Amino acid sequence: xxxxxxxxxxxxxxxxxxxxxxxxxxxxxxxxxxSVAPGKTLALVGASGSGKSTLALCLACLERSTSGRIWFxxxxxxxxxxxxxxxxxPQIQLVFQDPASSLNPxxxxxxxxxxxxxxxRKWGTREMHERALALLERIGLSRGMASRRTGExxxxxxxxxxxxxxxxxxxxxxxxxxALSSLDCxxxxxxxxxxxxxxxxxVLTYLFITHDLAxxxxxGDEIAVMNRGRIVEQGVPEKVLGAPSHxxxxxxxxxxxxxxxxxxxxxxx
Amino acid sequence: MRFLSRRxxxxxxxxxGVSILTFLFTSLAPGDYFDEMRLNPQIAPxxxxxxRAQYQLDRPLPVRYARWLNSVVHGDLGYSFSYNxxxxxxxxxxxxxxxxxxxxxxxxxxxxxxxxxxxxAERLGGLPDSLISWMMAGLMAVPxxxxxxGLLLFAARSGWFPTGGLASLGxxxxxxxxxxxxxxxxxFLPVAVLVLTALPLLVxxxxxxxxxVLHAPFLRAAQGHGIPRRRLLYRYALPAAAxxxxxxxxxxIGALLSGSLLVEVVMSWPGxxxxxxxxxxxxxxxxxxxxxxxxxxFLVVGNFVxxxxxxxxxxxxxxxxxxx
Numbered sequence: 001x002x003x004x005x006x007x008x009x010x011x012x013x014x015x016x017x018x019x020x021x022x023x024x025x026x027x028x029x030x031x032x033x034x035s036v037a038p039g040k041t042l043a044l045v046g047a048s049g050s051g052k053s054t055l056a057l058c059l060a061c062l063e064r065s066t067s068g069r070i071w072f073x074x075x076x077x078x079x080x081x082x083x084x085x086x087x088x089x090p091q092i093q094l095v096f097q098d099p100a101s102s103l104n105p106x107x108x109x110x111x112x113x114x115x116x117x118x119x120x121r122k123w124g125t126r127e128m129h130e131r132a133l134a135l136l137e138r139i140g141l142s143r144g145m146a147s148r149r150t151g152e153x154x155x156x157x158x159x160x161x162x163x164x165x166x167x168x169x170x171x172x173x174x175x176x177x178x179a180l181s182s183l184d185c186x187x188x189x190x191x192x193x194x195x196x197x198x199x200x201x202x203v204l205t206y207l208f209i210t211h212d213l214a215x216x217x218x219x220g221d222e223i224a225v226m227n228r229g230r231i232v233e234q235g236v237p238e239k240v241l242g243a244p245s246h247x248x249x250x251x252x253x254x255x256x257x258x259x260x261x262x263x264x265x266x267x268x269x
Numbered sequence: 270m271r272f273l274s275r276r277x278x279x280x281x282x283x284x285x286g287v288s289i290l291t292f293l294f295t296s297l298a299p300g301d302y303f304d305e306m307r308l309n310p311q312i313a314p315x316x317x318x319x320x321r322a323q324y325q326l327d328r329p330l331p332v333r334y335a336r337w338l339n340s341v342v343h344g345d346l347g348y349s350f351s352y353n354x355x356x357x358x359x360x361x362x363x364x365x366x367x368x369x370x371x372x373x374x375x376x377x378x379x380x381x382x383x384x385x386x387x388x389x390a391e392r393l394g395g396l397p398d399s400l401i402s403w404m405m406a407g408l409m410a411v412p413x414x415x416x417x418x419g420l421l422l423f424a425a426r427s428g429w430f431p432t433g434g435l436a437s438l439g440x441x442x443x444x445x446x447x448x449x450x451x452x453x454x455x456x457f458l459p460v461a462v463l464v465l466t467a468l469p470l471l472v473x474x475x476x477x478x479x480x481x482v483l484h485a486p487f488l489r490a491a492q493g494h495g496i497p498r499r500r501l502l503y504r505y506a507l508p509a510a511a512x513x514x515x516x517x518x519x520x521x522i523g524a525l526l527s528g529s530l531l532v533e534v535v536m537s538w539p540g541x542x543x544x545x546x547x548x549x550x551x552x553x554x555x556x557x558x559x560x561x562x563x564x565x566x567f568l569v570v571g572n573f574v575x576x577x578x579x580x581x582x583x584x585x586x587x588x589x590x591x592x593x
Contacts, residue, residue, distance in 0.1 A: 060493050082498070089495035102486035106508060106584055116494035149585065162490075169494060 002074075003035035004205045005059070005173055010068035010078075012054055012229075028054040029065070030229035038172070041199070041206040043220025043237075045213060045252060051229040052209045056177040059207065060094045061085050072173070090120065093166035097178035099158035103150040109136060109161055110146040116169045132168065139164045139194060156187035160194070167198065175207045180215060192219060213256045217241055225249045272586060276576045280569045287565045288341075291558050292334050301326055302350040302552045324350065326554075337555070346562075347555025351548075356559040360541065364563055366435060367533065367540030371525045371567075373456065374463035378525070379518065382468055386475025387502055393480055401476075405469035413466040413528055417535045420458050431455050433537035459529075459536045467525055474517050478510035485509065511582055519575025523568035530564075 012029040028051045036042045046052050057063040059070060061077060070078040077088050096102035103112055113132040117123060123131065133143055139160045150158060159179060166174055176195070180188045192215065198204060208219050216223050217237040224234040227248035233240055244250045303321055306312050321327050325336065337347050345355035352359055389398045424430040431437065437451050482488065483506055491505050533542030541560050548556035580586055 057489075062489050062493055086495040086497070089493055092493075094490065094493050096486045096490065098486065102490050104487045104491070104505065104509070115491065119494055119496050151585065165490070 001037050003071075004038040004073065005207075006035035006071040007059070008033050008069045008071070010055070010058060010070065011066045012051075012058055012063065013066045027229050029058065029068075031068070032226075032229070032231055034224055034231055034234060036173075036205055036207065038205055039199070039203050040221045041208055041219050043208045043210060043216035043223045044226060045210060045216045045223060046226030046248070047211070047252065050226040052226055053177055054229075055226070056094060056175045056207070056209055059173075060092050060175055061089065062094070090116070090169035091171050092173045092175065093169060093171040094175045094177060095159070095162050095166050095179040098182055099155065099162045100150070102162055103158060103165075105150050108147050108149050109141065109153070112150070112161055113164050113168050116165060120169070132164075135164045135168055136161075139167070139198075155183055156191065159183060159187075159191055163191075163194070163198070167202070170202070171204070173205045173207065175209070177209045178211070179208075180210065181212070188215070195219065211252075213241060213252060225252065272580055273577065276573060280573050283569055284562065284565060288338075288558070288562055289334070291561045292330070292337070295554055295557055296330055296333075298552075300552060302554065304552075324348065337558070346559040349548075349553055349556045351551055351553050352556075356555045359544070359556070360559050360563055363539060363541040363544050366538065367526070367529060367542065368567070370456065370459055370463070370533070370538060370540060371522065371529050374460050374467065374525050374529070375518075375522055377460065378464045378467040378471055378521070381464065382471035382475050383507075385468075386472045387479055387507065389472065389476045390479035390483060391502060393483075398476075401472065405472050408465055409469040413462060413531060414535065416465060417458075417462045417532055420462055421536065424458055430458050432458075435539050459532050459538050462532050462536075463525055463528055466528055467521060470524075471517070471521060475510075475514060478513055479506060482506050482509040508582065512579065515575050515578045515582060518578065519572035522571030522574070526564060526567050526571075 010029050010032040011027070014026045014028055015024070030051075032051075032055060034042065044052055044055070054063065058065045058078075061080075065078050068078060069076045072088065072092065075088070077085065077092075080088065104115075107115065110129065110132055113135055114128045117128045117131065133146060136146055137143065141157060141160060141164070145153075145157075150161065153161065159182075162179075180191055183191065195206070196219070199206060206219070208216065210216050220237055222234060223237050223240045224231050225240065225244075225246060225248060226232070227246070232246040233244065233249050240249060241253055244253055301321075303317050303326070306317050306320070307314065318327075325333060328336075340347055340355075344357045346357040346360065347355070349356050349359055385401055389401045392398045421432055424432050431454055435452070435455055437443075437455075443451060488501065488506055488509075491501055496505070529540065530542035530545065532538065533540040534546055537543065541563060544556065545560040547553070548560065
């Protein structure tokens, strides 16, 4: 099957420009290549500073990569300009780690979910509200909560709201950048189940970025391990975590207590 | 609404307190308006005593304050010794001119500071940003007095602008369009000084506030939805950065006003600046108290306007404190 997104030799360098001309150059991404098939989940794990979040921002085109290609449905989106990108952006949505800061605190839940729809200018106000309310209900927030502002929600509810916002544009690829990390265990499990549900009903492709190996094994069809801006190992969870071949992976596994690999139940949930 | 009514009560209390303090301090200062007469050999000491009694300067302080409060209620604000008329009407005419100057300068300086600051923050560290930063630092380093004198010199040499006053002779006989032109020409220099001195601080604050929110994840998310850049900057980022700026707006009205007093004196603009300086030098007690009170009133009203703005601009304040 043709992959939904295929990344080839993606490089991102940051140069810290000093007062007097050139400073040092940091390579956040170093020739990263991978691909994800439609409807599948790639879990991306790695230590802090390994380049996971930079990769997420580059794929969502919120940061421009220095070189390399990002093939999305057969188009190289890394080469598009801002205007052409606007048509692609709805297809790739990002959910951030901290829902408290990724939601505009001035907006009500309803406004947050309708905000992306407004930009598309395809629907009338009434239709937009209907769509937003339906989506809120789908992700587990009642209609009565629609007029509340983000400050009045709990962490888990906020992350649900952020997911609803990302889904409102009916994206094909959802990038979850440490989306569960700021939540406590029971809420993590709820949101993880919600993600699996949504994946099967909307045929979503996930790039699930985490440092939690157990969660990566639970959600990912494949796991990719990042270290110092490179993907050093990639494969099915049982293989990568059961018999790690790279030193960085062994380090991550050793740092996690208990057994990680619990085979995913047949049929998703 | 409770937010606003509380602020209104605060404002009235502040005015009341300031009136008591200025009254106290001006009477603590040695001497009064009639002291110079005492040195004049042509005026009999009995006449000075009689004059002081007539203006009730020989009465104790609380009594004078109570009488003054009474006259405030009637709109007189006491009596000016040197103009020989109630202070109220005297001040209002001047205050109108001052207000005209400061309101124009406030609007103009914010109208310039907002786009400049946003532009600067958007290209943080880039060439336009550094250029603006250096220019603003330069402007900040020039004292307003030097700036005013420099512009006056320029006006006198070039002859492009009148060097003082509010209107030309024979202003009444001009057609409306020429009246407007005459007024604009007269206003240009004082407004320019006020705007140029206020601008650096405002631009820096707008830039800092915007730079703080531009990298907020919710803006990134909004950008990810394909929201156009300009809309992102002015509809999303600016409101998020607005709260400290709105408070600064109230403060800037007060700052422009006190800057305006100086500019008015240097450029002989018939506002409350020259009136107040004269009154202080001749110890025209009630004019001083009235002038100080008026400045406080402007400041308080400026802050109140900022509060109303804040209330209107931030839905979270309107909704009241959130139970968590």
